[in-house]
Structures are given as structure tokens and as C-alpha cells.
Amino acid sequence: MLHRYDTVIVGAGLAGMRAAVEAQAGGSCCVLTKVFPTRSHSGAAQGGIAAALGNEDEDDWTLHMFDTVKGSDYLGDQDAIEILVRAAPDAIIGLEHMGTPFSRTPAGRIAQREFGGHTRKRACYAADLTGHVILHTLYEQCLRHAVRFFPEFMVLALAIEEGACAGVVALDIATGELHTFRARAVILATGGYGRAFRISSNAHANTGDGLSVAARAGLPLEDMEFVQYHPTGLFPSGILVTEGARGEGGHILNGAGERLMERYAPKMMELAPRDVTSRAIQSEINEGRGIGGGAFVHLDIRHLGAEKIMKRLPQILDLALRFAGVDALREPIPIQPTAHYSMGGIPTDNDGRVRRDAAGAVVPGLYACGECACVSVHGANRLGCNSLLEAVVFGERAGRAACADLPRLGWAAFPPAAEAGVRGDLAALADGQGREPFARIRDDLQEGMQRNCGIFRSEGPLREQLDIIRRLKERFAAARLTDRGRRFNTELVEMIELRSLLDFSEIVVAGALARTESRGAHYRTDYPRRNDADWLRHSLAWTGPEGPVFDHVPVRITRYEPKERKY
Numbered sequence: 001m002l003h004r005y006d007t008v009i010v011g012a013g014l015a016g017m018r019a020a021v022e023a024q025a026g027g028s029c030c031v032l033t034k035v036f037p038t039r040s041h042s043g044a045a046q047g048g049i050a051a052a053l054g055n056e057d058e059d060d061w062t063l064h065m066f067d068t069v070k071g072s073d074y075l076g077d078q079d080a081i082e083i084l085v086r087a088a089p090d091a092i093i094g095l096e097h098m099g100t101p102f103s104r105t106p107a108g109r110i111a112q113r114e115f116g117g118h119t120r121k122r123a124c125y126a127a128d129l130t131g132h133v134i135l136h137t138l139y140e141q142c143l144r145h146a147v148r149f150f151p152e153f154m155v156l157a158l159a160i161e162e163g164a165c166a167g168v169v170a171l172d173i174a175t176g177e178l179h180t181f182r183a184r185a186v187i188l189a190t191g192g193y194g195r196a197f198r199i200s201s202n203a204h205a206n207t208g209d210g211l212s213v214a215a216r217a218g219l220p221l222e223d224m225e226f227v228q229y230h231p232t233g234l235f236p237s238g239i240l241v242t243e244g245a246r247g248e249g250g251h252i253l254n255g256a257g258e259r260l261m262e263r264y265a266p267k268m269m270e271l272a273p274r275d276v277t278s279r280a281i282q283s284e285i286n287e288g289r290g291i292g293g294g295a296f297v298h299l300d301i302r303h304l305g306a307e308k309i310m311k312r313l314p315q316i317l318d319l320a321l322r323f324a325g326v327d328a329l330r331e332p333i334p335i336q337p338t339a340h341y342s343m344g345g346i347p348t349d350n351d352g353r354v355r356r357d358a359a360g361a362v363v364p365g366l367y368a369c370g371e372c373a374c375v376s377v378h379g380a381n382r383l384g385c386n387s388l389l390e391a392v393v394f395g396e397r398a399g400r401a402a403c404a405d406l407p408r409l410g411w412a413a414f415p416p417a418a419e420a421g422v423r424g425d426l427a428a429l430a431d432g433q434g435r436e437p438f439a440r441i442r443d444d445l446q447e448g449m450q451r452n453c454g455i456f457r458s459e460g461p462l463r464e465q466l467d468i469i470r471r472l473k474e475r476f477a478a479a480r481l482t483d484r485g486r487r488f489n490t491e492l493v494e495m496i497e498l499r500s501l502l503d504f505s506e507i508v509v510a511g512a513l514a515r516t517e518s519r520g521a522h523y524r525t526d527y528p529r530r531n532d533a534d535w536l537r538h539s540l541a542w543t544g545p546e547g548p549v550f551d552h553v554p555v556r557i558t559r560y561e562p563k564e565r566k567y
């Protein structure tokens with residue numbers, strides 16, 4: 001079936017829906033989303049959204065900017081970071097005016113709490129349900145503006161003709177039919193890829209589809225080697241316990257009952273940035289100082305008192321009880337680091353226009369924003385609460401840029417064989433001769449990524465992981481779809497998701513192998529120091545027949561020269 005919209009947005013998280021609120025002003029606009037809009041992973045965000053409102057501490061955007069630059073281990077592009085932090089206060093007020101019910105101070109202002117790597121109370125929150133309330137608010141705004149939604153439509157390919165984006169091809173999961181969406185502007189807002197790892201805080205749908213779709217269209221991906229591990233995932237599932245628990249005063253304890261951060265970040269303690277804290281926890285575990293020598297440590301919030309916990313962290317109480325069987329009012333919570341966030345992604349300029357080479361040339365009609373994009377405001381390590389902010393600020397900018405560009409974009413020629421090509425692709429994928437279930441290939445990928453490309457990396461395991469991925473790709477090509485039904489074929493959906501996981505995991509691992517230094521979340525035990533002389537630059541990776549091919553882009557430094565990072 002053929003559809004025509006001026007702007008097609010892929011993804012209904014904070015980034016996609018914020019973009020939609022903006023883009024609908026310029027013409028017809030629709031949002032395609034693989035899950036129902038309010039089930040997007042943004043809705044799981046607990047802790048908060050950062051802005052230098054100064055409601056609880058004196059604060060201003062320059063402090064927010066410095067914290068973000070330092071947190072990024074100086075890999076963030078400072079012009080983009082300046083845009084982010086300067087826009088933050090208005091973005092929060094804008095969300096409030098749309099109806100977001102933020103928590104309040106006793107004086108009635110938007111309440112703010114501490115968060116890792118931020119030197120001021122800067123996280124605006126709604127208890128520990130911040131993402132949930134913002135997602136619902138934006139959904140209401142989209143409905144109010146009559147944005148058309150296509151829920152459970154999974155985008156499989158970008159249509160690019162003569163270098164310009166002309167639309168997308170999508171699978172209607174409910175019927176199994178393919179649909180072609182012609183568009184003047186396409187905005188990718190498909191979220192992150194935490195599901196490449198066995199222990200992950202991410203929703204099952206976070207399989208990095210947008211990255212794979214872009215890479216398959218011949219576009220580069222930026223800084224994919226930087227994967228954030230959140231320090232406090234529940235043991236054993238990896239489900240997130242918000243950093244807000246530490247922002248409110250929670251302690252991390254090792255097997256000896258010591259506040260282990262004393263050894264790693266004596267100044268900021270539990271509120272050091274995530275890369276530092278996750279490495280600290282993993283080191284304690286690796287050196288046998290986990291609880292009972294096991295693979296977890298404790299997060300203790302008991303001293304905060306029942307009243308504060310129930311008011312500020314109600315979801316954490318619930319999650320700890322349901323998924324770890326622990327009453328957090330009376331017992332410490334077992335935690336371990338968990339794969340959480342992708343700093344890298346589809347390279348864009350500061351208005352969301354997708355860049356296609358190291359010189360910064362853009363693809364007419366194609367935009368990206370939110371976690372799937374790399375603008376890059378997080379560099380080598382994102383600070384908590386800066387991601388919801390990025391989704392909102394750069395979602396708005398991408399939507400506005402698409403609107404502004406529409407008059408000169410016109411309708412690019414649509415590649416006539418786009419839909420047939422996708423159909424042929426799917427048929428070939430489904431028809432392997434083997435019997436292996438796709439789920440087993442996915443488990444092996446996640447297990448290998450966890451073991452060989454995790455918090456601590458080095459050459460041997462990374463090379464091994466590249467071999468594993470190549471073998472997994474062969475197994476994938478031979479595997480066979482057993483469910484041949486059309487309606488709600490979840491095996492088919494999982495097969496396509498697995499293809500995407502395999503596509504970009506290879507780039508993550510090859511990027512980690514190529515980057516012979518340690519910076520932010522990327523830590524090489526064989527190159528433990530940051531190396532600005534060779535590596536103060538972004539990686540761009542293209543998928544080639546022999547594996548990923550790399551180029552590099554300089555970091556844009558406007559205000560703060562790189563210094564050693566201490567907490």
C-alpha cells in the first residue's frame with residue numbers, strides 16, 4: 001500500500017513525538033512506531049531531565065555545560081552541548097505548559113535533585129516516573145494536533161534515490177503487509193540498542209533498527225564504540241534502579257559493607273559519573289569483593305526513611321520487590337552494572353540533518369534525533385538526565401528543520417524497486433536451509449557482547465567477538481523462519497531485529513578494537529590512558545564487504561580545553 005506524507009517520523013519516544021509536535025505545523029505528518037507509542041522506552045525513564053533552572057541550588061547553563069563536557073571525557077562537540085544546555089530551561093517550562101506534572105518544592109517550584117556528574121541539583125523529575133509522564137504529555141499533544149499514528153508498523157528500509165531520502169518501507173506487524181511511505185522529510189527517532197547485551201536495562205524493542213536501516217542505506221554511524229553501562233541494574237535481570245536513588249542519598253556497599261566509591265571517586269562518591277561508578281563496581285566484583293564474593297554489590301537506601309522512599313522512589317520499591325524479591329525499606333538492593341545507553345549513532349548536524357561523510361555533507365530529506373542519533377552532546381560518556389533533554393531539545397530542532405526545509409525538498413524520485421527489494425530480502429532471509437532458532441543466535445550474540453565487549457575491553461576478546469559475530473552472521477543466513485503466518489508474526493519481527501543487532505554489533509566491536517585508548521565508557525585494559533594526540537576525534541564507520549571501514553572527524557572545542565578528569 002502507498003502513503004504520502006510531507007514528513008514521516010519513525011519512532012514515538014520523546015524524540016519522535018517532540019519532533020512531530022513541531023513538524024505537523026509544516027504539512028501532513030505521521031509517526032510510524034514498532035510498539036504502541038506510549039510503550040516506547042522513553043516511558044521507562046525514571047530519574048529526571050536536566051536543566052539549570054536553579055530552583056534548589058544556584059546554577060546556570062555554563063556550569064551545566066562544563067559538567068557535560070567533562071562528563072563526555074571531552075569528546076562531546078561543545079557547540080552542540082551549548083545549544084543543549086542553553087535550551088534546557090525553556091524546554092522544561094515548555095513541557096510544563098503542555099501539562100507535564102513535575103514534582104514540586106515546598107514553595108511550588110519544579111523540584112530538582114542531584115544526579116551523577118552534575119555539580120548542582122539539576123534533575124527535574126516526577127517522582128521516579130519522569131519519562132512516563134513526559135511521554136504521555138507529548139502523546140496528548142500529538143493527538144491534539146491530529147498527528148497520524150501507525151502503531152506496530154516496523155520500518156525495514158530507507159528509500160534513498162540519487163542521494164536524497166524519498167521515504168521508507170515498513171511492515172504492518174498486524175497484517176504482515178508491506179507499506180511504502182513517500183515523504184519529503186523522514187525523521188529517524190528509533191532509540192537505542194541496549195539489547196545487544198545479555199544484561200541490559202533496555203526494553204526488548206531497543207534493537208537499534210534505525211542504525212541498521214541507515215547503515216544498509218550506505219550511511220555512516222558515529223562513535224558506536226561508546227556504550228554506557230549504568231552502575232545500578234538489579235541483579236540478576238539488569239532492570240534499572242534509577243540513579244535518582246543515589247541522588248536522594250543511597251549508598252553502594254561491597255561485600256565488606258564498605259562504601260566502595262571511597263576508593264574510586266572520594267570527592268563525588270556515589271554521584272561520580274556512570275563510567276567511573278560502573279568500573280568501580282565491576283572491579284570490586286572481579287576482585288572478589290562482591291556480596292559473598294558474588295557478581296553483585298548492594299545499593300542501600302534504608303537510611304533515607306520510608307516516607308522519602310515512598311514519595312520519591314515508589315517505582316524502585318516496586319521493582320526491587322517484584323524482580324529481586326527484596327523489600328528495599330528493610331534490606332539493601334542487589335545490583336550490578338547493566339548495558340544502558342548508546343552514546344553513538346547516526347551522525348547529524350546541530351539541526352538533526354543526517355551527515356553522510358566526514359566533510360559534513362548531508363542527505364537531503366533525512367533527519368535523526370534522540371538516542372539513535374549522534375550530534376554529539378554526550379561524547380564518550382553521557383551524564384544522567386541529559387538524554388531525555390537531548391531527545392526533547394534535538395527532537396524539536398529536527399522537527400523544526402524539517403519544516404523549514406520542506407519547501408525546497410520537493411518530492412524526491414522514489415526508487416521503483418524499494419518495496420519489491422524489501423520483499424525479496426525478507427523471502428531470502430526466511431528461507432534458510434538450517435533448523436536453528438533465531439533466539440539461540442541472539443542469545444549467543446548477547447552473551448558474547450557481554451563477555452568480550454563490556455566494561456573492560458582488550459584486543460584478544462574484541463578480536464574473538466568479531467569472529468563470533470561473523471560466524472553468527474553465517475548461522476543467521478542459514479536459519480529458517482518456522483512461523484509462516486502473516487498476522488502478528490513475532491518470529492519474523494525478532495528475526496529482523498536480530499539482523500539489526502548483528503549489523504551494528506560488528507561496528508561497535510570493530511570501533512572498540514580500533515580505538516586504542518581509554519576514554520569515558522570505552523575502557524581498554526591494554527591502553528588504560530586517554531590519548532588526545534591520536535584519539536581526540538570521532539569515529540565514523542561504514543559497513544563494507546570485508547567488515548566496517550572507518551574515517552574520523554575532529555571534535556568541536558569552543559570553550560573548554562581537554563583536561564584530566566578527576567572526581
Ligand SMILES: Cc1cc2nc3c(=O)[nH]c(=O)nc-3n(C[C@H](O)[C@H](O)[C@H](O)COP(=O)(O)OP(=O)(O)OC[C@H]3O[C@@H](n4cnc5c(N)ncnc54)[C@H](O)[C@@H]3O)c2cc1C
Nearest residue numbers: 011012013014015034042047048155191370371385387388
Ligand atoms: C530504564 C531506563 C531509564 C532511563 N532513565 C533516564 C532518565 O531518568 N533520564 C534521562 O535523561 N534518560 C534516561 N534514560 C535514557 C532515555 O530514556 C532514552 O535515551 C530516551 O528516552 C530515548 O528516547 P528516544 O525518543 O530516542 O527513543 P525511545 O523512547 O526508545 O523510542 C524509540 C521509538 O522508536 C520506535 N522504533 C524503533 N525501531 C523501529 C522500527 N524499526 N520501526 C518503527 N519504529 C521503530 C519504537 O517503537 C519507539 O517508539 C533511561 C533509559 C532507560 C532504558
